[in-house]
Structure formats: structure tokens, C-alpha cells
Amino acid sequence: METIHIGILGYGEVGRIFAAGLQSVSGVGALTAWDRKLTDPASADADVLRAAAGHAGVTLGDGIVALCDQATLxxxxxxxSSTLEVAQQAALYIRPGSVFLDLNSASPGTKQQAAAVIEAAGAHYVEAGVMTSVPPYGIAVPMLLGGAQAEALAQTLRGWGMNVQPVAQRIGVASAVKMCRSIMIKGLEALVVESYATARHYGVEQLVLPTLAETFPQIDWSAQGAYFFSRVVQHGKRRAEEMREAARTVREAGVAPLMASAIADKQDWMATLAAQGLFADISPKAPWQDYADRLLAQFSPD
Incomplete structure (x- = not known):
């Protein structure tokens, strides 16, 4: 690919960051973004997306059909949860020979299904395992790539300042790495929320945290707790969806996903409380105690 027209499906946090980072890159002929929320132009969500795009100077396309017809990447x-559905929609209109780069956190089986429909349409599917939070890295966030075209695409993306590493030609390897890591990271978040809030209830947090520091002295457990609480409150819904895909990954391996499923439930529980406004007035940089106290006040008996 020489001059590349990029189409971004999904204009949420990750889509916005990638759109902003790639729109002025040398070799990109044009960049268009699209999000299904734009199908209802009168909705508040659509207004937010249009405002964000206007502020960033990003062009919002006329729909998935036009985006797929124009884009070469x-x-x-x-x-x-939308990984496969979006790939199926794109496959109906995608240009043969173009590349479909799937950043979504989905199981190897889901990625393999998505790859099958894209490649049946004559395009190339490359999976990406995004290995940490996109902010503050932006488009330089570490990613693992998989697929027959992973190495070729990696050369282009590296030229754009992206941090990508091809790991396999077989679809599913990169996503397996991502999902196994997610079980640990999102699991730690869920454990911290539950452990810290319980310790706070019994008034023993000043005894519990030092024992954690003795075992893992390289971690600032108070600061890490605050970060974990804030991330779950802000992104619990997305994390819950990811953990359901992680549970699918475990199930595909023939193992009962008891832990991954419980982590998804915990993340979803926090996301529901956040959507109800329980933490609305708590700063993302607040200490973990503020979040724990709000939880305890909500559920403690009168």
C-alpha cells in the first residue's frame, strides 16, 4: 500500500486516539471514522461524537458502506461484544485486497470467525492484541499482531510510529496472549475492589496493605488501589465485555472459566453502579478510600 485511506470503525476512546494520531501521518491519504451511534443523528451520543470529531479535525463518514468502499486499511x-458483528458487516462492503486490522479484545475463536468472513470477501485480516491501556501511549501502545499479513502491515505501522510486534501467522495467538494477560490484570482490579472495600468496612486496611507490601514490595498498594478503583469505575462496562471474551477464551481451551466469569460479574457490577451515578462526584485521582466509602455507604445497613 502506498497512499493509504484509513477507515476507523468505532469512535470511542480508542478510535478517537487512533484517529487523532494517524490523521497527519505521512503516507495516509485520508482518514474517516464511523460509529454506529451516528445512525441516530438526534441522539446525545451522536452529538458527543460529532463534537469530538470536530475538535480533533477528524472526518466522520456517511456510514459503514461508504467507509469500507473507500478505505484500504x-x-x-x-x-x-461487537467484534464479530462488525467484521460481518464490513465483509459485505470491504474492498478486495484491503486490510482489516482488528484491535478488539476478543477470544481466539471470535477472532478466527471474524477472520474467516473478512478473508472470504477477498480482504486481509490482521488481529491485534493491545497489551496495555491506550492512554497515555496513543498510537504507540504496544500491540501484538497475528495473521498472514501481520509482518507486512507491521512494517507500515512502524513507519507511522506504532509499536507493533508480529507474533504468528495463525489467527488467535495474539488474542490468546491478550486474553490471558487480561484475566490477571482485570482480576487484580476486581480483587482490589473487593478486598479493599471489605478491609475498609472492618477498619483493618492499615494492617492489610503493609502485608501486601511485604509480599510485593515493588508495588505501591495504596496508589495502585486508587488507580484500579478509578479504572473500573470509568471503564467497567468495557472491561466486563472483555472479560466475557476472556471467559470464552478459557472455555475454548477446555477449562472452566470460573475466575474469568466472576471477574466479568464484578466489573459489570461496578459499571452498573457508576452508570447510576454512585461515583459521579469522585475525582478519577481520588484516593481509593473515597470509592470504598461510597460503596460501603450504599450497601451498609442503616
């Missing part, structure tokens, strides 16, 4: 940055 399509980047899918939707929610985990």
Missing part, C-alpha cells in the same frame, strides 16, 4: 475499534 480498516481499523476496528469497537466493544468486545
Amino acid at each position: 480498516i481499523i476496528s475499534a469497537v466493544t468486545a
Whole structure:
């Protein structure tokens, strides 16, 4: 690919960051973004997306059909639960020979299904395992790539300042790495929320945290707790969807996903409380105690 027209499917946090980072890169002929929320132009969500795009100077397309017809590189940055559905929609209109880069946090089996429909349409599917939070890295966030075209695409992306590493030609390897890591990271978040809030209830947090520091002295457990609480409150819904895909990954391996499923439930529980406004007036940089106290006040007996 020489001059590349990029189409970004999904204009949420990740889509916005990638759109902003790639729109002025040398070799990109044009960049268009699209999000299904734009199908209802009168909705508040659509207004937010249009305002964000206007502020960033990003062009919002006229729909998935036009985006797929124009783009030679399509980047899918939707929610985990929409991974396959969006690939199926794109396959109906994608240009043969174009590349579909799937950033979504989905199981190897889901990625393999998505790859099958894209490649049946004559395009190339490359999976990406995004290995940490996109902010503050932006488009330089570490990513693992998989697929027959992973190495060729990696050369282009590196030229744009992206941090990508091809790991396999077989679809599913990169996503397996991502999902196994997610079980640990999102699991730690869920454990911290539950452990710290319980310790706070019994008034023993000043005894519990030092014992954690003795075992893992390289971690500032108070600061890490604050970060974990804030991330779950802000992104619990997305994390819950990812963990359901992680549970699918475990199930595909023939193992009962008891822990991954419980982590998804915990993340979803916090997301529901956040959506109800329980933490609305708590700063993302607040200490973990503020979040724990709000939880305890909500559920403690009168």
C-alpha cells in the first residue's frame, strides 16, 4: 500500500486516539471514522461524537458502506461484544485486497470467525492484541499482531510510529496472549475492589496493605488501589465485555472459566453502579478510600 485511506470503525476512546494520531501521518491519504451511534443523528451520543470529531479535525463518514468502499486499511475499534458483528458487516462492503486490522479484545475463536468472513470477501485480516491501556501511549501502545499479513502491515505501522510486534501467522495467538494477560490484570482490579472495600468496612486496611507490601514490595498498594478503583469505575462496562471474551477464551481451551466469569460479574457490577451515578462526584485521582466509602455507604445497613 502506498497512499493509504484509513477507515476507523468505532469512535470511542480508542478510535478517537487512533484517529487523532494517524490523521497527519505521512503516507495516509485520508482518514474517516464511523460509529454506529451516528445512525441516530438526534441522539446525545451522536452529538458527543460529532463534537469530538470536530475538535480533533477528524472526518466522520456517511456510514459503514461508504467507509469500507473507500478505505484500504480498516481499523476496528469497537466493544468486545461487537467484534464479530462488525467484521460481518464490513465483509459485505470491504474492498478486495484491503486490510482489516482488528484491535478488539476478543477470544481466539471470535477472532478466527471474524477472520474467516473478512478473508472470504477477498480482504486481509490482521488481529491485534493491545497489551496495555491506550492512554497515555496513543498510537504507540504496544500491540501484538497475528495473521498472514501481520509482518507486512507491521512494517507500515512502524513507519507511522506504532509499536507493533508480529507474533504468528495463525489467527488467535495474539488474542490468546491478550486474553490471558487480561484475566490477571482485570482480576487484580476486581480483587482490589473487593478486598479493599471489605478491609475498609472492618477498619483493618492499615494492617492489610503493609502485608501486601511485604509480599510485593515493588508495588505501591495504596496508589495502585486508587488507580484500579478509578479504572473500573470509568471503564467497567468495557472491561466486563472483555472479560466475557476472556471467559470464552478459557472455555475454548477446555477449562472452566470460573475466575474469568466472576471477574466479568464484578466489573459489570461496578459499571452498573457508576452508570447510576454512585461515583459521579469522585475525582478519577481520588484516593481509593473515597470509592470504598461510597460503596460501603450504599450497601451498609442503616
